[in-house]
Each structure stands twice: as structure tokens, then as C-alpha cells.
Amino acid sequence: MNKLATSLAVIALACTTFAAQAQQEGNWMVRARAVNLDSANKDTTGLGLSVNNKVIPEVDITYFITPNIAAELILTYPQGHDLKAGGAKIGTLKHLPPTLSLQYHFIPTGTFRPYVGLGVNYTNFSDVKFDASLEGAGKLNPSIDNNSFGLSVQVGADVQIAKNWYLNVDVKKVQIGTKVYSNGVKAGDFKVDPLLVGVGVGYRF
Known part of the structure; x- marks a missing residue:
């Protein structure tokens, strides 16, 4: 009887401790x-299209549906890029790429908390401006689609550094692309498909 009482007491204490931790966080x-954007820059136009790589700021908001499963929304502001053909600048554009992911966290209460994610990306291309030498009678008059939809995959980890505070490392591969037109006729596809490597801090509440 004493062993049974002791076992029940241990189980009750463990449940209470887990509930307190969950409530606390x-x-x-x-x-x-801070995220390094490294573009794949693949196109079927034959022009050798590319956008420049850069470091961009990123904020994400994560909601834990269960201790192991979470939904993450990644946000930033429109990012400006130089658009090049064969290494020569031919224009500029901005892209806004919010991504919504469903994550699985393997060790939700540990100091080291790895996770993987699968998501959907929507990218809006705006302020697309081409060099004046490409536009006019007898010129290419290029244009692109303004919207892109694609998948994203993710792997990362949170490392607890203080109460409610975490160091985060995150790697994502995202499908981002657009169709390219010349005088209204499709000339090919341009895939940015960036690899995003980020380092930052997180706060859980």
C-alpha cells in the first residue's frame, strides 16, 4: 500500500510540474x-536571369496547438532586389514572401528543441521596373507575373538561454518563381527558390 501511495504521489507531482511548466511558457x-537569402536563380528564358542575394530581417509568430505540433507564420517587409540578365542589371523589383508552416517539435520541454516544418509560401512581386533600354517600339518590353505560390520545407532548433528566452537557428527551402513575358508572350519561367538560413532569438509566453 505504501508503494502504491508513493507511486501515485510521484505521478501527481510529475503531472503538476508539467502543467506548471506549460502554463508558465x-x-x-x-x-x-537575421536571414541570409541565397537564390537558386534558375530560368528557362536563356537570358541567365538572377536576383541578388542578401540578408533580410524576419519575424515569425508561432502557436503551439499541442506540445509537439505548432503553426508558424513568417513575415517580413517587401524586400528590394536587383534583377540581372547574364550578370548585367536590367531592372529592380520587390518581393513580399509570407509563409505559413505546420511544425513538429521533437523535444518540446527540453533545453534543446529541434523541429521540422512543411508549409505554403505566397510571394507578391511589386514595384517591378525594367531598364528603359528594354522598353519601347521594337524592344523586348519584358514583364512578369506578380504572384507566386509554392511549398516550403524547414528544419531548425530552439535552445533555451534564459527563462522564456531561446536562441533559434532555422533553415528553409522555399519555392518562389514567376513567368517571364516579352511583348505579352511567355518567354520562360524564372525560379528564385531561395535557401534561407536564419539565426535569431525567440520569446515564449
Whole structure:
């Protein structure tokens, strides 16, 4: 009887401790990252199209549906890029790429908390401007689609560094692309498909 009472007491204490930890941290997490954007730059136009790589700021908002499963929304502001053909600048554009992912967290209460994610990306291309030498009678008059939809895959980890505070490392591969037109006729496809490597901090509440 004493062993049974002791076992029940241990189980009750463990449940109470887990509930207290869950209540203390909460279901929400906000992270801020510096992200290196490395574009794949693949196109079928034959022009050798590319956009420049850069480091961009990123904020994500994560909600833990269960201790292991979370939904993450990644946000930034429109990012400006130079558009090049064969290494020569032919214009500029901005892209806004919010991504919504469903994540699985392997060790949700550990100090080291790895996760994987699968998501959907929507990218809006705006302020697309081509060099004046390409536009006019008898010229290419290029244009692109303004919207892109694609998948994203993700792997990362949160490392607890203080109460409610975490160091985050995150790697994503995202499908981003557009159709390219010349005088209204499709000339090919341009795939940015960036690899995004980010480092930042997170706060859970």
C-alpha cells in the first residue's frame, strides 16, 4: 500500500510540474531572425536571369496547438532586389514572401528543441521596373507575373538561454518563381527558390 501511495504521489507531482511548466511558457512564441537569402536563380528564358542575394530581417509568430505540433507564420517587409540578365542589371523589383508552416517539435520541454516544418509560401512581386533600354517600339518590353505560390520545407532548433528566452537557428527551402513575358508572350519561367538560413532569438509566453 505504501508503494502504491508513493507511486501515485510521484505521478501527481510529475503531472503538476508539467502543467506548471506549460502554463508558465504559454502557447505563443515570437522570434526575430537575421536571414541570409541565397537564390537558386534558375530560368528557362536563356537570358541567365538572377536576383541578388542578401540578408533580410524576419519575424515569425508561432502557436503551439499541442506540445509537439505548432503553426508558424513568417513575415517580413517587401524586400528590394536587383534583377540581372547574364550578370548585367536590367531592372529592380520587390518581393513580399509570407509563409505559413505546420511544425513538429521533437523535444518540446527540453533545453534543446529541434523541429521540422512543411508549409505554403505566397510571394507578391511589386514595384517591378525594367531598364528603359528594354522598353519601347521594337524592344523586348519584358514583364512578369506578380504572384507566386509554392511549398516550403524547414528544419531548425530552439535552445533555451534564459527563462522564456531561446536562441533559434532555422533553415528553409522555399519555392518562389514567376513567368517571364516579352511583348505579352511567355518567354520562360524564372525560379528564385531561395535557401534561407536564419539565426535569431525567440520569446515564449
